[in-house]
Amino acid sequence: MKRLSIEERLGTTVFDQFEEPHITVDNRLCVDCVEKPCLNTCPSRLYTLHEGVLTFQYEGCVECGTCRVVCHNGGNKAVRWTYPHGGLGVRYREG
Ligand code: SF4
Ligand code: SF4
Numbered sequence: 001m002k003r004l005s006i007e008e009r010l011g012t013t014v015f016d017q018f019e020e021p022h023i024t025v026d027n028r029l030c031v032d033c034v035e036k037p038c039l040n041t042c043p044s045r046l047y048t049l050h051e052g053v054l055t056f057q058y059e060g061c062v063e064c065g066t067c068r069v070v071c072h073n074g075g076n077k078a079v080r081w082t083y084p085h086g087g088l089g090v091r092y093r094e095g
Contacts, residue, residue, distance in 0.1 A: 009092075013062070018088040021058040022081070023067065029078035030054040037070035038079070054078075062090050 004012075025047075030036065036054065038047040044060045047067065068081035083089065 010062075012093045014091040014093060015060065016088045016091065017059055018084040018086070020085075022063075022084040022089065023056070023058050023061060024080045025054065025056040026078045026080070027054045027056070029076040033071075033076040033078070035074055037074045038067045041066050041070050 033054075036047075036049075038054075038056075039049065043064060043066070044062055046058065046061060047054065047056050049055070063083065065081065068079050071077060071079040
């Protein structure tokens with residue numbers, strides 16, 4: 001069996017986006033977050049800084065939960081994290 005690279009695996013992934021974000025970020029709390037671990041740990045790079053302001057987009061989230069863990073442990077607890085409703089969100093088609 002052919003071993004797929006991470007990029008090839010992610011290329012097989014399907015997203016059925018729910019209209020409401022399953023993750024929200026209160027970026028007022030991010031102002032005082034010195035380390036901002038979400039920036040370097042989200043595998044989909046959905047957390048970014050624009051002119052010093054933390055921004056987040058939920059489309060493309062692979063639901064790994066990393067941002068919740070790092071924000072609640074090393075950040076400022078700005079992330080509110082749930083799974084998307086009704087089986088929406090990411091669907092993996094390759095192990
Ligand atoms: S880790 Fe949490 S509090 Fe810190 S910048 Fe990221 S989302 Fe904001
Ligand atoms: S759950 Fe994972 S992929 Fe989704 S935003 Fe958080 S770190 Fe990024």
